[in-house]
Amino acid sequence: MKLKSKLPHIGTTIFTEMSALANEHKATKLAQGFPDVEVDPKLQQYIIEAMNKGLHQYAPMAGLPLLLEALERKINTRNNRSVVAKEEVTVTPGATYGIYTALATIIETGDEVIILEPAYDSYSPNITSLGGIVRKVSLQDKDFSVDWNAVKAVINDKTKAIIINTPHNPTGSVWQASDFEALKDCVRDTNIYIISDEVYEYLSFDESKHISVLEDDELYERAFIVFSFGKVLQATGWKIGYNVAPKKLTAEFRKMHQYLAFSVNSLGQYAIGHYLMNDSTLDTLNDSFSKKRDLFLELFAPLPFTVPFKSQGSYFQLLSFEGLSQSFDKDYAILLTKEAGVASIPVSSFYEEKKDQKLLRFCFAKNEDTLITAANKLKQYFKV
Ligand SMILES: Cc1ncc(COP(=O)(O)O)c(C=O)c1O
Structure with missing residues (x-):
């Protein structure tokens, strides 16, 4: 064969x-x-506690209720958006999985997805393996800012989505409010989805402040927003993250998720849920x-x-x-x-x-x- x-x-x-x-x-x-x-030793302690409680079986498909509750609280306060976690938040086995599953939810053969290069290396093969076409736009050489005219120039009837990433891997650049305004100009009156990779959300320095797509109604209605606990809890081997999207998009995302991973390990979810509720120093x-x-x-x-x-x-x-x-x-x-x-x-x-x-x-x-x-x-x- x-x-x-x-x-x-x-x-x-x-x-x-x-x-x-x-x-x-x-x-x-x-x-x-x-x-x-x-x-953080407190986070490690919660894993031991979860072990002792015998949490060895499947967690609910969308996430452990305690962790969903903690995330609802976090999003309401930090990201300034009132979400219903039961309908809009899905715990995932890491952000790479979250990005793939969001793409799998929306891509049909021949759809184009815009990525901004240099880019995290999973985006392009994910799009290709799902039958999509990658449309690359290079960031500007000097400061790695987005050339919005170049983005506009590649948008057409086949554009299904754009993947954005701020704070950015590998350059360390952080988007300004003006970038989000430009993004809105690009997607307004289109059917283009946004996949927003915000795994470094707690890591922006000096005057640069991380702005989440969650903060903007116009962008959120078409967005899958991807987070990683690995990156912010310094525990990349745990491979746990979460995806936030409006109710209708989340319903479709979960149809994919239930047949890909179904759910995420219970021990990690228990530990992170308790940590976020009681001890977070994020x-x-x-x-x-x-x-x-x-x-x-x-x-x-x-x-x-x-x-x-x-x-x-x-x-x-x-x-x-x-x-x-x-x-x-x-x-x-x-x-x-x-x-x-x-x-x-x-x-x-x-x-x-x-x-x-x-x-x-x-x-x-x-x-x-x-x-x-x-x-x-x-x-x-x-x-x-
Ligand atoms: C921009 C970006 N997105 C996603 C990921 C992957 O996150 P996870 O380990 O939660 O899959 C990384 C890891 O390096 C990354 O840099």
Whole structure:
């Protein structure tokens, strides 16, 4: 038998590749976007409590009532929207799944979906494998802002959706209110859905404030909004997130969800539900992570990289090696992993056509010691 691949041009993700290389060379891992900071002991305690209570069976399809209640409260206060969680919130096994399921809910063969590159690498293969067509629009080179005229230019009768992501992986840019106004101009009087990837919602720095699609009536009526507990609770291995969408869209989303995952592990839902209700320190994240970004920039300042754009949010800071090497960015990232012992992600991996801007993405969501070790290894390598 011969299997015809639905994704013939896709190999292993760069994250798996660079993590494996980092392991092989015992490199400091600033590549894949996972923190190495301690998970809040209170959250860990709730998992033990859930175990002791014997919560080992299926949770309800849409989510554990306690967690849905906590999310309703969170959305009402933080995102300024009064939602009925039973009808509008679905707990998912992570945001990647939430994005796929939202796409599966709406895409019909030949539908076009706009993505803004560089983009999180699941979007494009998800669209393609569902029979959709990817319409790529590049962010502007200098500050990674959206070229709204370019977005308008690709919209046509076949456009089914646009995927947006703020705070942004990999660039660390954060959308302004004017971006949301421009987005509204693009989708008004159309049938275009919005899939809003807000996994770094608690991580926006300095004056940049995260604005959620939840805050805007006109956008919310056509939106699937995707969140990840992994990213904000520093527990990416838990793979739990949630999707918020208006009642009618949620009903369709759940038709897909009930035959994909059906439900999400009960232990994690119990723990996160109790944590959000009683102990959440999520509102302090902006502060602690902006300090990590500042430490990263300070430690890396003596190195011969340049900072093309100071991260305004997310786990990531881009550095440019323009002038240091002519190598393709992926080859340079491999070289630094093998020879300097520090792993990063080449930004070309976030473009389907592997556009090389001589940029590397570093994850600063790390302990102080990890960042110091990485900087010292690079200082030794560059002899500075
Ligand atoms: C922009 C973006 N969306 C989604 C995800 C995935 O989140 P999860 O681990 O909850 O699937 C990531 C992880 O790196 C991401 O950077």
